[in-house]
Amino acid sequence: MTWQAWATVVVIATAMALFASEKVRIDLVALMTLAVLVILGIVSPVEALSGFSNEATVTVAAMFALSLGIERSGALEPLSRLLMKIRQPWLLTLAVMLVIAPLGAFIKNIALVATFLPLVLRVCQRTHTSPARVLMPMAYAAQMGGVCTLIGTSSNLLADSLAQKQGLLPIGVFEMTPLGAVLGVAGIVYLMLVGRWLLPAHIDTQLPEELEIGKYVTELELTADSPLIGKMIADAQLGEKFGVYPLELLRGERRMWSPRSQQLAAGDVLLVRGDWDKIEEFRRGAKLRNAPELHYAHGDERPRVLTEMIVAPGSSIEGRRFLESGIGWRYNATLLAIHRRGVVLRDKLSDVSLAVGDVLMVLVDEDSMSKLRGEEAFIVLTEREDAHRTPRKALVAVAIMAAVVLISGMHWLPIPIAAICGATAMALTGCFGRKDVYEGIDWKIIILLGAILPLGLAIEKTGLSTTVVQLGMGLVGDHGPLAALLMIYLLTALLTELMGHNPSVVLMVGIAVSVAHAVHADARPFVVAVAFAAATSFATPVGYPTNTMVYYAGGYRFTDFMKVGIPLILMFCALSMWLIPHFWPFHPLQ
Template identity: 80%
Template sequence: MNWPALATLALIVLAMALFASEKLRIDLVALLVLGALAVLGLVAPGEALAGFSNEATVTVAAMFALSLGIERSGALEPLIRLLLRIRRPWLLTLAMMLAIAPLGAFVKNIALVATFVPLALRVCQRTRTSPARVLMPMAFAAQMGGVCTLIGTSSNLLADTLARQHGLPAFGVFEFTRMGALLAVAGILYLMLVGRWLLPRHVDAELPEEGAEIGKYVTELRLGADSPLLGRSIAEARLGERFGVYPLELLRGERRMWSPRSQQLVAGDVLLVRGDWDKLEEFRRRAGLENAPETRYERDGDRPRLLAEAMVAPASALEGQRLRETELHWRYGITVLAIHRRGHVLREKLSDTRLAVGDVLLLLADEETMPRLRADEALVVLSEREDAPRTPRRALAAVAIMAAVVLVSALHWLPIPIAAICGAAAMALAGCYGRKDVYESMDWKIIVLLGAILPLGTAIEKSGLSQWVVDGGMALVGDHGPLAALAMVYLLTALLTELMGHNPSVVLMVGIAASVAHAVHADPRPFVVAVAFAAATSFATPVGYPTNTMVYYAGGYRFTDFMKVGIPLIALFCALSMWLIPLFWPFHPGR
């Protein structure tokens, strides 16, 4: 192996370690790799920057905008209202998968999961079911749907672009649909018949007494001078029976009262209470109380405000900080009204609460600050109650524009990047984005990752590392024909995806897959398809795919839960792929 190949291999190993450790952001890791490739002369300056003008990078950015239009216009709300009527947990799991898998073929997976996580949590809370029974199948279904179309996930677009760079014809928008639909059906059946028995069955330990509804948030409410609760005790007020809220502590100044239920309430007392936000709000209005966190800050003017739910993200800088130390109010002008932590009842003042990954914060924010808040990687905005109306006209416009983009691309009237850009512009003109700035809402980490990591594929080819890997792989496979080589490519891609994510693994593997195909005298297209499917269906770890990471904390999973459910599912998909790929993309077409 020559020096360029050794240097490229060292950079790949370093990148894999950094991706897996999550100590640095994925886009920063990609930029470091890009800089090293250029400084070491492994790629020319023009090749180093080519990734940012690549069709895949541009198309992914435009598809993010289209997905945002679908999400923000309220096009999913009728489906959400329908799912909210479900009472049985197993039926909710099935309905969620059947709804999300088709949507995942056209809508960004992270946006889908972020939209449906609050819904799933509400239904699980109502039916007293562990969210762990629902959230993992939901995340897996989003991946299964994403692989069904060329535009369903960024790794499919990336695989198509890299394949064309190797002289292969472009894939059609729906070319993956037949195989993707069959795998999705098999995956849903597995999750309903086998996977459900492997999912954890734990539920929250701190439940109210039988017959009562479990509260979601803990907040602080201050008694005003005209509150009807003045002079009464918490026990006399019967808050749980009358309002469905549950008092946890009584705070008077800096003191915690030694007998909160029997203590007579006075003006200025702060009640630490737990409940659903709607019931807490009703209790606050009827009892003449104030949101204590909000009264600490003065509002500027009469700007419209909205309620939002935001989850503390994995590897967030907020983890371990007390709420008062986070400076969220000063950075975004937001007020944290309440906190929900799965499996725990918080009994501290909100300002003294140390945040943990997975905590859900109920925020009161000015509308114009929400785009900046959504762009903050420390938080995942789960839902918003907006002042801006989500009209049926905007929802229909968003759906019609997305359908037009898909149709125009499928019929080859316009290239996919051009169709997607035109669709994004049309959604902006139709007001599908509301007042939110699409640039602020874009997932720029993924865009930068794609642009910066693509030159690594060029370095793999130029340095000769690709041929060295192919020679080693073929020596391992031996003379067992193209099917054995296809299985090797699939499994190697699946392994790399669990370690470093789906997009980097596609960049590493497409060129290698094409070389393996030439080594066994087969058409490279089925090998590229294997890379695309293996990369887009990452089930074995919570870090292999962003949707897995989101539900990992919201569902209270352990790392091994993903392995128990995901590894058999990967094995099932691999076995089915070895049958279906040669069927739909023959090794020797035309024979």
């Protein structure tokens, strides 16, 4: 191989490691990859920018807007109210999957899960069902639905766009529907008959007034009449009496890292950790005040409510402090506590940089709750209200989405143009506000797509794809196109779990087409295999955003996804090896 090919290998390996580690945002990893490829001269500046004008990138941005219109217009509210009537846990799981899967074919999966997550948590609380029995199947159903149409997920659009650059004909909007429907039905049957026995049986995850997501960290200030004044923290036995554990003592600007030996005084602030109801019991009994509320609240007497919310995947406030997010002054919101899975926070709340999956306990003006539920940065874990939503807007949004699907499906307009026209129509008819569309688009995904696409060009230009194909064919041997198809599917599935669905598509489409040519088969079934393997990421909580959302909200362990997801992936793989050649023959008749 040439030095450019070796350099591309190093770039890919580094990007994969960064994607898998999640220590750097995915859009920044893509931009870093793009910058290195240009600096090394592997791709030209024109080629480097070509990803941002790619049809897939434009279409995904427009589909984000269309999904936002469906969500904000209240079109999903009737389904939500229907689910609220279900009392049987197994029936709730089945109903959620049967609702989510068809909708996932046309609506952004993250928006779907964000809409139904608070509802499912509330129903689980009322029926005494562990949310872990329902949330993972819900996330999986969203993925199963997304793969059923070309516009259901960004990786499908990306695979089609890259395949066209390889000389293949465009994939139809509903061309993948027969295979996706069969896999979806098989997946739902598996989750109901087998997966339910692999899911955790008892995980307590309920809403703030009854239970809590986990161990929160908060700040409590000693008042002048607190019985703790003059005592040492060790003598107060907070853990034994209240189940609350002191982490740090803040006295003015001083931070005392070993607080147990310190004598408490009025005005001291304790950084404590515990379940929220125990923290509240301790606060009342010891006559303490919520320090964040004291310092940051506006001081008026407007009605305020306690709410719990999760920092959503792709959130604009990831890596920023709560005060920097603007949530506080926009909604008169006061951050009272933070829970971060697997980590004991030891910084003041005002100094904590928020991360995806953080659960925040926030005090908010009651009048601001409806607006707060519209924030894309958070998922509010309470029932969603239908304030400011009218049946007319819901009908208009559904009609516009149906028109986009029909027009693009009948090839009257190219998909990107139809999607842009649909997004414009939703804006003009008031399905979402003027600023909502910019806030609702996940710009990280758009930047990721635009910046990562030139990596596929680098793989082709340097001859790296040819080398990979030769190595792969050495493993496949003379076992024919089906063995080669199996190799492509499994390799794509593995890469997806490591680095996400869109980067894996960029790496694999060109290789899949080359492998097809090497075994003298039509390339279309190989591209379809890449699309399906990338869009059905079940084995880890980080392979797909919907998995990440339910991972935090459902209190799962990493291994829970492996136990349920790996058999599901293998089942999908086996069915795909049987069905793909039937729907897309290796040697189609001319």
